[in-house]
Amino acid sequence: MIEIKDLSKRYGNFQALDGISMTIDAGTVFGFVGPNGAGKSTTMSILATLLLPDSGIAKVSGFDVTKHPKEVRRRIGYMPDFFGVYDRFKTDEYLHFYGASYGIARSEREKLIPQLLELVNLSDKKEAYVDGLSRGMKQRLCLARSLVHDPEVLILDEPASGLDPRARIEMREILKELKRMGKTIIISSHILPELAEMVDQIGVIEHGRMVAQGKVSDIQSRLRVNRVLHIRTLARQEELAAKLRDEAHVSRVLSDANGIQVHFSGQDVEQMQLLRRVLDWEYEVVSFNEAQTNLEDVFLEITKGGAAT
């Protein structure tokens, strides 16, 4: 469905993309992870026919983005990371405009737009002016806009950025529904946990290079090689911290007002054994949990793995 080979793009002295390659099969939800400036938006802009690569090839449904941009546009729904809306439009007028821009007849749009508004939970905002919508609603409206021509592929650049937790959950639910509808989705984020739940495959990009690519479960298990545990006790925290330093698989222990932070290289079994030992020592454990893996950890782990192979 999406094929990218040796794609490169340079802005002046800055190498935004440095020969990235990937393939995304039809019906796959592909998570594109990387820090700001890694090249996610550039790759997506090239796929959306908004940018030309300096070299390499990008194809959507077999159509080269540089040779057949019109065919590509027909097949993609694009939602940029930053987007504006025409403030003086009403919500349904906004969708009518884009529907007409894709050549959809008015009678067809009259049937389609209520369905789209329902999908993104904006049915009650049909008559509302776009500038009166919250950021989350605007994001959902933009998502509905990207679906107006029933594209095969959705290119969503940080669709949940700047949203409050509730709006993020709503956006996630909509994406799950789109996944169920069989859309091929390429979605970017700089927060891995945000993507982990909904994507089938993941690609990690840094400095314009694909650092790792594969199934989420593979990447996650790889990341779990070095985990951070948070332990909180009612009393004797320093004593426990000192004991933990001598434990196997523990590389580092920090103790502060928030509790004990343990850098642990064991697997689930070793983690369970550590917890059992702490309880056997009769410490009053309030909490014992694993910190969510953030992007820096991802990069750290993958880069280490790369060096080892």
Add this chain to the structure above:
Amino acid sequence: MSLKNKAGGGSLWINPVLDKEFRLRMRTPRSFVALLIYVMVLGLLAIGFIYVTTGLQDQQSGGRFDPSVSRVLFYVLSIAQLVLIAFMTPALTAGVISGEREKQTLNILLTTQQSSSAIVLSKLFSSLAFMVLIVLATLPVYSIVFLYGGISPSQLALVFLFYLFTMLLLGALGIMCSTIFKRTIISVIMTYGMTMFIFAATGVAYLLMLAIVQQSYYSGTVPPKYSWVGFILGLNPVGALVSIFEPGISKQAFLVNSGNLQGKAPIALWLQFLLVYSVVIVGALWVAIRRIRPVRRKRREDDFDAPNNGASAGEVAEMKPAEGMKNDK
């Protein structure tokens, strides 16, 4: 849920971008304020002119406002309107593309099925349509001229057609700058710069060249049939407009037969204006249409047509660190 679509959206006459521009432009009070101010300025100019003229004539002819004076009023109004158009058109067009870019709506528009030419021309025509509305709104002011006589409706129609062409010219330059320059403020400055060049620089250049040419023109034994200096005035909108009122001005501009005006001008000023700037309009629109989207360059055909050829991207799809990252370490 089915999201099937069919081709054939939009009206035959109004494409979606034009429709959107029409709707949104009239939903802001700014448009109505601009219209009001424009008509007021022209109306005050006409009333002021009549007041001053009748005041001057009062002592001579008892407050009469005869057709010859009304003809002068028509000229004054027409030139004032041309200057107002020169002020308004760049303001309306120089931000249409860069403004969308700044509002971050352009990228979304560019991923639709609308062609570059449809986007550029719709934006231009919607801006010009508003200018036409403004100019038509001044017709009641022109009715003062008809009240006193001295001007034929065909002259008025010609002047309005000339305005239309001038708007098209300035609008095309505005939209070209709006496409080339990322920021609206730069685009506006550049468009006003070009407008100033067309209106002021050509006029000043004509006057300077005329002074130089006239010095040498009469010193020769056999003066040429006409002077090239008229071609400079043919680039000036005011010169071209006056040549519509007074066809004889073309001969004067070209110093035909050393000024005895018996011969014919090589070309009427308005016609030269039309021909030269038609090329400029086409060129400016071509640049705007070319620049709005990235342009595909000729490149070497790659053997990537078959997705699984050789070392395809599929190989990279395996979970492994990328080559480049290894090199980095």
